[in-house]
Amino acid sequence: MNRPTLAWKLYVGAFYAFLFAPLLIVAIFAFNASQFPSPPWQGFTLEWFIGTGVVFGKPGVLVDPIWLDSIANSFKVAIPVALLAVIIGTVNAWVLERAEFRGKTVLAMMMILPLVIPGVVLGISILAFFSRLANGLEDWLQTDLDFLRPGLPLVVLGQLSFILTIATLIIAARLRKFDRSLEEAAFDLGASRARVLRTITLPFLSPALVGAGLVALLMSFENFNTTLMLVGSEAPLPIAMYGQMREGASPAINAVSLMLMLAMGGTASLFALTSKQR
Template sequence: MNRPSLAWKLYIAAFYAFLFAPLLVVAIFAFNASPFPSPPWKGFTLEWFIGSGEAFGKPGVLVDPIWLDTIANSFKIAVPVALLAVIVGTVNAWVLERAEFPGKTLLSMMMLWPLVIPGVVLGISILAFFSRVANGLEEWLQTDLDFLRPGLPLVVLGQLSFILTISTLIIAARLRKFDRSLEEAAFDLGASRARVLRTITLPFLSPALVGAGLVSLLMSFENFNTTLMLVGSEPPLPITMYGQMREGATPAINAVSLLLMLGVGGIATIFALTAKAER
């Protein structure tokens, strides 16, 4: 085997430096004993994580009610999105891979459209649509339908509109590899459809289901464009970070970013291990 040349090694080093140098700077200055999230370095501190606020006037992100509430809001969105993406994505994958009907190819292509539509446009479209629906239904029913107004439920629907496509593709790719003769053999031996699904099909799909759930959770947690158009009075983490940056950033932003990087990296690692087990 030929060893990589010096130029190739330098290219790889430059590539990874380009990717990770900004993240490394953010991680380092999350521990800076300074009220500003940038150089110079003034010493090591954990105040921006667990501090009471006596040193710099603001508590650390792990004890600050504002940051804790916004992280909780992100989970309130991401968990339902991930669950719905896996459930509905499994049904979609089953229809696309097992059913035959006119227009199937066209519908498969249309499913990809939310991925190429800008998130801002998607968010505005969903907001306008559900606002009109809410206005009509409220006038007809004479009651308030707050879940159709900007807020966490609408953010869940907005994110699901494009994350669902990703989960469907992941599950469909796994289902395409399934040997249907295993199901036929089980039917010949007297197994019911529900038992075949429970003992053969779903165990085979489980790596893809886990992977789709993790990817959906990750994409929901970091989404900004669509969420910005649909959020109400309970902003998730990306929206709060954006607001904090506009008001004047502190190293608390670096601390939150570091925690987010660790969480995302953990989820990505689990997904990679799941994909490896799938192969």
């Protein structure tokens, strides 16, 4: 086996430096005792995480109601998106892998379209559609339909429109590997369809279900383009970060970014370890 050359080592080092150097700088300056999120280094502090605002005039991320509300709003969106993506994605995967009908290939190709449509275009399209739908239904029913207006419910629908496709593909890939003779053997032994689904099929799919849920959760948390077009007065975390950057960047942005990196990286690593064990 040939040993890596010096050029190869330099290339790999430069590649990983390009990937992780900006993240490392963000992580370091989240602890900088300065009102600016950039050099020079002024000393170590935890004020941007747990500070009350006495030192720098702004409270830390874990104390500031603005940041806490935005994190809560992100969970209000991400959890429904993840649950719906897993449930509907499982049904979609079952239809694509088990059912036979005319136009199945066309349907599968149409399902992938939201992945290639820019998020801004997707958000504007959803906003225009539901706004017109809300206007028509409100005139007909003579009542307000706020859930069809910009706000968290519409953000859930907007994010689900493309995250659902990814969840479906993950679950379908796992279902494609399933040995259907196991189901047939269970049916021959007298098991009902519900029991086969509960004891054989779903346990086999569980790694994909968990993986699809985590992917949907992480993608929902970090989504910006589609969310920006559909958000109302309750801003999820990426929109709140964008608003704070427009007002003037501070190390609080670095602190939030570090927390997101640790949470998402830890979640992804945990899932990778549990998947290997299974």
